[in-house]
Amino acid sequence: MHLRQLAPEVWVGISAAWQTTHTICGRGGALVIDGPILPGEVAALAMHARPDVLIATHADWDHLLAPLAFPNADRRAGRATIARLGDEHDQIAEELAAWDRAHGGRPRGLPDWRLATQLDAPAVCGSPVGPLQIFPTSGHTHDGIAVLLSGPEILVAGDYLSPCEIPSVGPGAACADYLASLGRLEHMMHQARCVVPGHGWPIDAVRARTVLAEDRRYLEALADGAAPPLPRHAAAAPQQAQHRANLIVATGA
Numbered sequence: 343m344h345l346r347q348l349a350p351e352v353w354v355g356i357s358a359a360w361q362t363t364h365t366i367c368g369r370g371g372a373l374v375i376d377g378p379i380l381p382g383e384v385a386a387l388a389m390h391a392r393p394d395v396l397i398a399t400h401a402d403w404d405h406l407l408a409p410l411a412f413p414n415a416d417r418r419a420g421r422a423t424i425a426r427l428g429d430e431h432d433q434i435a436e437e438l439a440a441w442d443r444a445h446g447g448r449p450r451g452l453p454d455w456r457l458a459t460q461l462d463a464p465a466v467c468g469s470p471v472g473p474l475q476i477f478p479t480s481g482h483t484h485d486g487i488a489v490l491l492s493g494p495e496i497l498v499a500g501d502y503l504s505p506c507e508i509p510s511v512g513p514g515a516a517c518a519d520y521l522a523s524l525g526r527l528e529h530m531m532h533q534a535r536c537v538v539p540g541h542g543w544p545i546d547a548v549r550a551r552t553v554l555a556e557d558r559r560y561l562e563a564l565a566d567g568a569a570p571p572l573p574r575h576a577a578a579a580p581q582q583a584q585h586r587a588n589l590i591v592a593t594g595a
């Protein structure tokens with residue numbers, strides 16, 4: 343697993359699967375946001391950090407595995423994430439098990455976040471690394487949150503603003519939700535010098551504003567019923583597949 347230091351006490355790790363990120367904050371790694379995917383990466387994280395607190399940005403399984411390394415750490419998630427897991431835990435657990443089977447691994451149990459401490463959004467809350475500003479971000483899924491680390495001025499965006507993926511508008515969400523979230527993220531970026539996307543290496547504020555503008559243009563066109571060009575990586579088959587899925591969500595077809 344690769345780690346990159348963003349500030350004296352903030353590191354980002356990136357998984358070999360989907361470039362899913364996790365953010366390690368504080369002396370001794372007191373707070374971990376999201377988590378790695380591969381079993382070896384989970385084991386490596388257990389060597390790097392001693393968190394008191396884990397936060398999940400949303401309930402997609404690839405963001406929920408940090409408790410496999412730290413089963414006793416306090417779990418915190420947005421109210422909507424906990425509610426979604428109340429409805430969909432078994433289905434999300436099966437998605438993880440299917441992924442493990444497909445990749446030759448022993449199926450792992452999904453850590454249970456249903457009794458996690460609820461985070462309100464929007465809200466400011468304390469943490470082992472100082473105040474966190476929490477904002478709701480629906481659109482990719484309906485349950486997302488973004489976390490602004492006020493001290494080091496780092497925005498952990500969840501599955502938005504990825505330099506390696508195009509927007510993913512979730513089934514049941516809407517382009518309007520996603521656009522509203524981009525507006526909130528833009529506002530939060532005034533206080534951030536760096537953005538950690540859910541997938542891909544962190545980007546500086548200038549690059550993040552470019553990604554945001556590209557995604558906004560793309561989603562506004564989708565919302566208008568157009569079939570816009572992909573905002574980036576147009577030749578990549580997975581992004582073309584995501585684009586087709588977005589068109590289906592946008593048109594309700």
Ligand SMILES: [Zn+2]
Pocket residue numbers: 400402482483501
């Ligand atoms: Zn996701």
